[in-house]
Amino acid sequence: xxxxxxxxxxxxxxxFPGMTGLPDSTLTGLEIDEPGSAAAWGRRGxxxxxxxxxLTGLTGFLGVHESTVEKSGxxxxxxxxxxxxxxxxxxxxxxxxxxKPGGFSGPIRLAVTGAYFDDFESQGFFPEPAGSTxxxxxxxxxxDPPPGDTFxxxxxxxxxxxxxRGGSAVIAVVGSDHHAVVSAHIDTTLLP
Numbered sequence: 001x002x003x004x005x006x007x008x009x010x011x012x013x014x015x016f017p018g019m020t021g022l023p024d025s026t027l028t029g030l031e032i033d034e035p036g037s038a039a040a041w042g043r044r045g046x047x048x049x050x051x052x053x054x055l056t057g058l059t060g061f062l063g064v065h066e067s068t069v070e071k072s073g074x075x076x077x078x079x080x081x082x083x084x085x086x087x088x089x090x091x092x093x094x095x096x097x098x099x100k101p102g103g104f105s106g107p108i109r110l111a112v113t114g115a116y117f118d119d120f121e122s123q124g125f126f127p128e129p130a131g132s133t134x135x136x137x138x139x140x141x142x143x144d145p146p147p148g149d150t151f152x153x154x155x156x157x158x159x160x161x162x163x164x165r166g167g168s169a170v171i172a173v174v175g176s177d178h179h180a181v182v183s184a185h186i187d188t189t190l191l192p
Contacts, residue, residue: 062087062191063087063090064083064085064086064087064090064091064092064093065083065084065085065086066081066082066083066084066092066093067081067082067083067084067186068080068081068082069082069184069185069186070184071182071183071184072182073181073182074175074181074182075100075101075181076098076099076100076173076181076182077097077098077099077100077182078096078097078098078171078172078173078182078183078184079096079097079098079099079184080094080095080096080097080171080184080186081093081094081095081097082094082095082186082188083159083188084186084187084188084189085188085189085190085191086159086166086188086189086190086191087159087190087191087192088159088160088161088162088163088164088190089158089159089161090158090159091157091158092120092157092158092159092188094154094155094157095152095153095154095155096110096152096153096171097150097151097152097153098110098150098151098152098153098173099149099150099151100149101149102149103145103147103148103149104145104146104149104151105145106145106176107130107142107143107144107145108142108143108144108145108151108173109140109141109142109143109173109174109175110140110141110142110143110153110171110172110173110174111138111139111140111141111170111171111172111174111180112138112139112141112169112170112171112172113137113138113139113167113168113169113170113171114134114135114137114138114139115137115167115169116167116168116169116186116188117139117155117157118167119159119160119163119165119166119167119188119190120155120157120158120159120160120163121157121158121159121160122155122156122157123156123157124155124156125141125153125154125155125156126153126154126155126156127143127153129141129142129143130142130143130144140174141153159190163190164190164192165190166187166188166189166190167187167188168185168186168187168188169185169186170183170184170185170186171183171184171186172184
């Protein structure tokens with residue numbers, strides 16, 4: 001029994017002298033119909049999908065994934081490091097390394113599928129080419145030979161915010177006869 005002033009007796013629950021029919025709780029009559037199982041499963045499915053999307057983002061799966069391809073031929077080793085998967089607005093790697101044991105006897109000539117660069121905003125090539133030209137399909141770049149037997153070209157770029165296509169390219173080392181001595185194929189996929 002609860003405490004109160006002397007002589008106080010607590011009335012039984014739901015009982016008030018002179019009043020009848022009062023509910024035991026102020027929440028009586030406010031019950032909400034239970035939702036159907038389809039609505040409950042719909043909410044669960046949405047939450048699972050949302051959780052999967054958050055976890056995918058946390059793992060970095062939706063970011064830039066780089067790849068490297070290496071080819072050799074006619075005494076040259078060509079290595080291309082590039083973004084295999086990217087998204088609009090992200091910086092991407094693009095680096096070409098040409099190695100020739102014994103060093104280079106003349107200019108280094110590279111040929112790249114020109115349309116590949118249409119998806120990128122660029123700060124330029126490093127080092128800058130000594131010469132460049134482009135026909136309908138190919139960008140030709142000429143570089144002075146470096147000391148030693150390894151030449152590295154970097155392309156500072158990010159994917160344009162409106163780009164959604166992605167693309168592929170062939171990168172080739174071109175000999176003095178204007179024919180490719182070694183070439184590599186790359187593909188870049190852009191995620192939404």
